[in-house]
Amino acid sequence: MSGLKFILLLACLFASVTFGQEQGQYRSRIMLDPLGEMGRGSELSVAELEKQISSIEDPYAKSSAGRFLARHYVQQKDYASAIAYYEEALDAAGLSGVANREMLRELAQVYLLDSNHSLAAVVLQRALDIDLVPDARDFLLLAQAHYRMGDYVAVVVALDGIQANGLKLEVQQLHQALALYYRAGAYEQCENILKQLLKVEVDNPENWHQLASVYLQQNKQKQALDHLNLAFEKRVPFAESELLLLVDLQAVSGNPYGAAMTLQNAIAQDAVSADAVNQRKLFELWLQARERDKAKAALVTAAQISGDTELYLYLAQLQMEEEEWVPVQSTLLEACEERLQDRFVSRANLLLGVSLLKQDRAPEARRAFINATLVGGANAQAAEWLSFMDAQPATENELRRVRGPCYGSEGKREPLKKNLGEPALAVDPMTEIAAAPVASGDPVAVKTIAKMRFFYSSHSESLADLLPQVRSLAGRLNVSLVKAAGTADGSVHVLGIPGEDLRLAMPIRGSAQAKGRYRIYNAKEFRCAWKVVALDGTASSGILEEFTRDILTSGYKATGGYRLVVKQGKPVTIELQVGIE
Template sequence: MGKLLKVAIIATVLLAAVSNQAAWAQERKKTPALREQVYSQLARAQELADAGDVPAGLQVLQAVEQKLSSMNSYERAMLWNFYAYMHYGQDNIDQAIIYFAKVVDEEALPLALEQNTLFSLAQLALGQGNYQQSLGYLERWQQLVPVDQHSKAFVLKAQALYQAGDYAAALMPITQAIDGAVAKSVIPDENWLVLQRAIYFELKQTDQVAKVLEQMVRWYNKPEYWVQLAGVYGQLGEEAKQLAMLEAAYQQGFLVKGTDLLNLAQTYFFSDLPYKSGRVLEQALADQKVERNLRNLKMLAQAWVAARETDKAVEALAAAAELSDDGELDAQRATVLLNAERHQAAIAAAQAALTKGNLQQPGTMHLVIGMAELNQENYNAALQAFARAKEFEQSRSTASQWQRYAEAELEQAQRLAEINRS
């Protein structure tokens, strides 16, 4: 705190000199002198505060305040200024604001002191959540400084307007601050773009949110901005850009959260790239970045099925089936195995599905068993399975067709057998 107070006093002495350089200061009332007897007491209060005895320093200020009627406006302003800095140093911001406000309420202040105090008040009020008060102090500050210095307050004004809920008004000053930095070939402060992005979001201007994030990716290259930009592209229906961003982020090692990896896997899948989807999800599961739960294993299986990776699909379906309360995943596994002409495995999976139960179309599993048996020329077993399939309305018509086909195949096999025996 001592260092803060010393800076305050040095700055105060210099401020009077600075104010005399401004052309518009000529119309202001002349600032009265700070008498030695007042200054010495203020300096004593500072020394006590520097030594860590703030209460004693405040007592000295209170003693000075007893002589308030004999003090001029500049001496009073300095007294309030010391009060303010002491309270600020003790993190008593509300009291600091009260005393800084007393400073600017005095007449005939050095211009720079009034300017800086008003700006400090705007910052402190913003920090305390008093947004309209902050904007009021900024308006008074702007009346005291030339237009070419207004840029100093662009960000502060935008923050206060944003917090006050006036998003449309907040957009102009933050954009001016960013454009000013860019015009000087300087990368703007990252928080400025964070604020601009938030404003566009509140204004529901998603295309502008994307443009801000594009700049954030270019200037700051943080993983979260790549992911956020991909998400915004998705909202805008620009799936190709969304995938490109996610893929580039993944290749740079920026996707470390399970949610981001799942998002990439889903984006790959819906972009007709199921193999890449499976690879990403398989690695995420192996790295324990995503939970090995039913939902994620079903997603993995879906990717491998679409990619026609039979072994991987069967493995994922079997793992998912262990976590499921019904036989649907075993039923899907049976179908995959049948299509891969792994007949015995298909029969076993279909039987597992029927045993587990709760199937939407149980007749289909009897069809799978029948077809697998038929492909192995086990005609009687096939006919038995088709007969069971006919017991279910959804599979009755198909089962009848397969039954007739199996009977014909059986009859032909029997005739061939008789010919071979003769």
């Protein structure tokens, strides 16, 4: 075939071909029509074209042939051959500046595919040096090449060229530039791009949250908080981590009350996990906001969910500051159900000693204070309390080891002596209106309990089957109460209402709402006979039946309703309350 025929064919065949359009369409043989007469063509293989390309003298035909062969070898993933033919096509200088820039862009992409990032950058710079209106795609590719080389300064310089040349980016290109700017640490430029994206993708939550992140990267906490507050008001979707970020920003900006409300509502709506970590955060926020009751409710939930000794000690400290001596004791005994880590032993015994002393239980308080002096931590404070109560010096036997309910690795468990005259375990000060024992000789005492509001779940089990589950079920009840925006206001109850399933119920205050299996019960005043028994693992409905017989023997008429108030401690106690007329 003559050189002229070959030149004319290639001129017709390749004049309008682009890299992106040809991918997937290359063939190993091409149709030739040297005279432009479609019916008289013949075929020339790639191998034959390779043999003849060096003999082509016309620049346009040689550049076109080289570009065709380069694209063919890209499809074959033979990048070395593709690069050689691209360079040969460019050296022939037979195509226009626009076509050459497109070839350079294709060559750069091949270098990137071949992981030769430095040569890709060189080629892209050649494309930008052509005297044409710049194309944003070249700046993006150049930035990508520099990023893969780890040259972040050059990444920013390349991307800044887009704005410097007054070029506009499409949405997809804005996201590409954002990713490169962010990885290069150019947060100010990220801020500008995200503001552009929010105008065209206002409903994309990622744009909202990325802008908050970019603000924080620039230490612009106020702007980040204002931006997230606006997003929250506009009901932009928030993931759990994003809600917790909003909570933290509200807190560090001097608004712990707002942070606590945001977190509490998020927990109630299941947008944030009601786990011990978040309950502890809620406690700390309410405490900072000086909402002690709400802080205490969150702390109770956190302690019960996690079993964290430190949280129990925080709770006991709060109760002590409010002079709730029996609850302090109950909290500490619950914390000390298992052997303590040594770092908690001194503090636990100090708090236990104070609660016992305030209940006029001086001997037990003395032993607890002595225990506190034997382990580092609160030993100095314990010694001061011993001096204050003018206690007898510790004996040699008492100084040997910690002995009591709160002990560590070197101690020994010993339960507190039962205090039969401890009224606070029998009477709940949050609910009692009047408690009047019957005449001497009667086996029961009587009181009237004020109206109460309960958050409860129904259970079809018998009382004997339900009692062993109370502790685990109470933890779930507490979590659900928090989610329902309520606050616990006392110990967990088992309610027996004639003709209905048993109810596991928590006294509440606040505006808790029924949710799922949980309901609200507004109880009227409850006149009852009552007494306290220890829950030793064998307690069952038999205890209730025996107490009911005692009540009937004393001349009272039972209504059929009853309440069991489960009080944590060592041992766990139950206040039996049997309704009477």
